[in-house]
Amino acid sequence: MLGVMLIAPCVLIFCAVIVYPLVSAVYLSLFNIFTPTLKGNFVGFQNYADLFAGEEFWRSLFNTLVWTVCTLFLQVVLGVAAALMLHQAIVFRALARSLILFPYFVSTVVAVLVWRWLFNDLYGILNHLMMWSGLLQMPLDWLGSMPNAMVSIVLVGAWKYFPFVVIAILARLQTIPDQLYEAATIDGAGAWARFTDVTLPQLKDVLMVVVLLRAIWDFKEFDLIYLMTGGGPLISTQTLPLMVYKEAFGLDAMGRATAVAVAMMAVMLVFMVLYLRRMGKEEAR
Amino acid sequence: MKRIAFNLMAWTIVLVTAFPLIWMVITSVKPQFELFRIPPTFWPEEITFEHYRRLLWETPFLLFMRNSLILSFSTTVLVVGVATLGAHSLVRFRYPGRERLAQLVLFTYLLPSVVLILPLYLMMVWLGVANSLLSLVIAYTSFALPYALWLLRSFMQGIPDDLESAALVDGATRMEAFFDVILPQALPGIISTSLFTFILSWNEYLYALVLVNTDSARPLTTGVMSMLVSSFNIEWSLLMAASVMMSVPLIIIFAVLQKYLTRGFGAGGVKG
Numbered sequence: 435m436l437g438v439m440l441i442a443p444c445v446l447i448f449c450a451v452i453v454y455p456l457v458s459a460v461y462l463s464l465f466n467i468f469t470p471t472l473k474g475n476f477v478g479f480q481n482y483a484d485l486f487a488g489e490e491f492w493r494s495l496f497n498t499l500v501w502t503v504c505t506l507f508l509q510v511v512l513g514v515a516a517a518l519m520l521h522q523a524i525v526f527r528a529l530a531r532s533l534i535l536f537p538y539f540v541s542t543v544v545a546v547l548v549w550r551w552l553f554n555d556l557y558g559i560l561n562h563l564m565m566w567s568g569l570l571q572m573p574l575d576w577l578g579s580m581p582n583a584m585v586s587i588v589l590v591g592a593w594k595y596f597p598f599v600v601i602a603i604l605a606r607l608q609t610i611p612d613q614l615y616e617a618a619t620i621d622g623a624g625a626w627a628r629f630t631d632v633t634l635p636q637l638k639d640v641l642m643v644v645v646l647l648r649a650i651w652d653f654k655e656f657d658l659i660y661l662m663t664g665g666g667p668l669i670s671t672q673t674l675p676l677m678v679y680k681e682a683f684g685l686d687a688m689g690r691a692t693a694v695a696v697a698m699m700a701v702m703l704v705f706m707v708l709y710l711r712r713m714g715k716e717e718a719r
Numbered sequence: 720m721k722r723i724a725f726n727l728m729a730w731t732i733v734l735v736t737a738f739p740l741i742w743m744v745i746t747s748v749k750p751q752f753e754l755f756r757i758p759p760t761f762w763p764e765e766i767t768f769e770h771y772r773r774l775l776w777e778t779p780f781l782l783f784m785r786n787s788l789i790l791s792f793s794t795t796v797l798v799v800g801v802a803t804l805g806a807h808s809l810v811r812f813r814y815p816g817r818e819r820l821a822q823l824v825l826f827t828y829l830l831p832s833v834v835l836i837l838p839l840y841l842m843m844v845w846l847g848v849a850n851s852l853l854s855l856v857i858a859y860t861s862f863a864l865p866y867a868l869w870l871l872r873s874f875m876q877g878i879p880d881d882l883e884s885a886a887l888v889d890g891a892t893r894m895e896a897f898f899d900v901i902l903p904q905a906l907p908g909i910i911s912t913s914l915f916t917f918i919l920s921w922n923e924y925l926y927a928l929v930l931v932n933t934d935s936a937r938p939l940t941t942g943v944m945s946m947l948v949s950s951f952n953i954e955w956s957l958l959m960a961a962s963v964m965m966s967v968p969l970i971i972i973f974a975v976l977q978k979y980l981t982r983g984f985g986a987g988g989v990k991g
Contacts, residue, residue: 436893437812441820444805444868451861452827455838462838472841516732524729532973533737539969540740541922543940544962547947548743551955559742559759566758593736647829654831657924661944675833682837683929695834706829713825 463696467688474689481693490669490677491694495701498673501588501659502652508592509648510641513599518633520600521607531604538597542657549590550662553577580670583663587671591658595651599644606640607633646709653702674698740966747771747959754955770960779934780961783942786852790938791920793856798863799871799913803905806871807897811883821872828865832925835861840929852936858926863916870915874908875901911979914972921968939965 463481467474485491520531537545552560553576564570576586610633618628656675659665665672665680672680674694682691734741746754747770749763774780809821839858843849848857878901886896902909927941937945943961947953 437808437814437817440804440808440812443801444864445820447801447860447864448823448827451839451857452830452835452865455835455842455861456830458838458841459834462841472844516736519729519732522725522729524726530729530733532977533733536737536740536969536973539918539973540966541924541940543922543924543944544743544965545739547943547958547962548739551746551959552739552742554955557755557757557759557955562757562759593739650829654833656833661924675831678833678837679925679929688837692834692837695831695837699831699834702829702831706826709829710822710825714822 459692460696462689463693465689469682469686469688472688477689481690482697485690485693485697490672491697493669494672494674494677494694497584497669497671498653498675498698500584501591501655501671501673502649504584504588505591505595506645506648506652508588509596509599509652510645512592512596513644514603514637514641516596517600517603517607518629520604534600535597537594538601542594543661545590545594546658546661549586549593550577553586577663578667580667583667583671587659587662590662591652591655594658595648598648602640602644603637606637610636643709643712646705646712650702650705650709653705654698674701743959743962746956747963749956751954751956770954770956771964774957774960774964778946778957779942780939780946780964782934783937783939784964786936786942787921787938787940790852790855790859791917793852794859794863794920795913795916797856798860798867798916799909802864802867802871802912803902803909805868806875807901807905809868809872810875810878811880811901824865824868824872828862828869830862830865832862836926836929839926843930850931850933850936854930855926855936855938858930859920859923862923863919866919867912867916870912871905871908874912875905877908878904907979910976914976914979918969918972 464476464478465474466477466481516534520527520534524530552558555561555573555575555578558576560576561570561573565573575582577583614632614636615628618632623631654675655673656679659671659673660676660679663671665676675698678691678695678698680691681687681694745761745763748766748768749760750765750767750769753760753764809817809824836858839861840849843854843857846854848854882900882904883896886900887893891899922940923938924940924944927938931937931941934942934945943958943965946961947958
């Protein structure tokens with residue numbers, strides 16, 4: 435009885451700010467609602483029909499997938515590499531770790547402002563450095579043209595979120611018993627063989643979890659893309675979360691916006707169920 | 720020799736990763752005219768704190784900062800308070816639906832805010848609290864509570880059952896056992912959960928963008944971005960100064976309370 439009373443506040447808040455909005459989102463997606471007045475009429479599945487018949491939804495879904503796959507891939511590769519590096523004894527290791535982790539904790543707004551300044555086409559240091567080193571002949575328009583805009587947000591996404599992978603992998607690396615490496619060395623394994631035969635199999639489980647979590651979070655990323663490019667040029671970098679925002683507050687079609695959100699949620703559910711299954715298995719162990 | 724080469728390489732990579740943030744600090748202390756030098760100077764020829772002075776006294780920055788502080792503190796206190804009781808219940812008590820509930824918490828922790836935000840927006844308008852810090856505190860619980868609950872649950876699972884049983888045998892009630900035995904044991908976990916929740920609220924952008932459109936209730940994230948949009952020519956040095964100021968709480972947490980952060984990494988941020 436006491437146990438139920440202790441959890442009651444949590445459950446009440448959950449119902450008010452999560453369960454109710456979730457149900458309400460599905461309900462709202464069946465209406466045609468004008469955002470400024472919030473008045474609307476029932477239209478059934480018309481919003482979904484319009485969405486799936488039009489090109490914009492599919493384009494945004496495609497963009498979301500491109501963004502998620504590319505930035506996730508970079509995050510994992512950079513994250514594992516950096517974790518392996520920070521696992522070694524280097525001078526001032528604690529400071530090095532803090533510096534690597536910092537981008538993850540800094541606000542997206544700060545990250546975006548800094549990168550937009552670095553990317554600035556006239557005075558940005560990035561164009562300047564690349565021209566100075568001979569990589570570029572002319573200053574590059576990093577955010578205003580394609581495919582540069584997509585490449586830019588993917589890079590910034592990788593920079594901002596790879597520390598998450600570092601944290602997870604580093605924690606796991608510290609628990610791999612040294613004997614495994616000693617045994618492999620006695621068996622004549624070189625550095626690379628030790629990595630593929632000892633380290634990677636040990637990291638497999640945590641990598642699975644990290645990839646699923648990051649896939650879910652990258653898929654729903656709004657702040658970074660919205661603030662970097664606003665979805666532009668035109669809709670070339672518009673992902674589904676940006677489309678939701680645009681429909682609701684740019685085009686004042688609240689009903690259609692919730693339909694996009696619900697459709698997006700349906701796609702994400704696949705990853706979420708995979709992740710929940712995985713965690714369920716680990717709890718059972 | 721090999722050691723030195725490895726150290727050099729490692730530190731080069733670290734510095735390249737940190738470069739954007741280093742550049743932010745450098746830009747914020749350069750005089751305005753030096754920014755438009757071609758080629759750009761690396762070290763400022765002259766160090767000035769003019770931008771910080773203007774930021775603090777001639778822009779609404781301090782107002783945004785006050786809003787952010789109130790908002791993040793209230794969210795953290797509310798969420799961690801409620802979640803500590805909830806996590807204790809999930810870990811130590813048995814009742815039907817407990818496992819389901821724990822699963823639901825994890826599920827909500829992954830929910831995208833864009834799905835919740837439109838109904839929440841309508842709810843705030845209907846409740847008549849739109850455009851206030853209160854509306855943001857309510858909205859922030861939707862992501863902060865699942866997060867805190869999940870993190871605290873993993874911390875509390877690490878406290879041995881015997882401790883509570885011993886107190887109960889000695890005649891303590893369950894609530895007394897909670898306050899005298901569990902809470903002190905869970906304190907480090909509660910501190911690191913609070914830190915993470917605070918950072919999460921401090922950095923939030925989307926809810927603030929949708930739910931608030933007056934300066935008096937704007938937190939730093941949307942406030943600083945509105946300074947970018949409203950100025951005709953973008954004053955990068957001012958914005959970099961704002962970015963530095965915005966990161967100060969993080970730097971403090973990193974420097975002073977790092978052991979609590981690392982504890983949090985191990986416990987729940989990622990399990991595996």
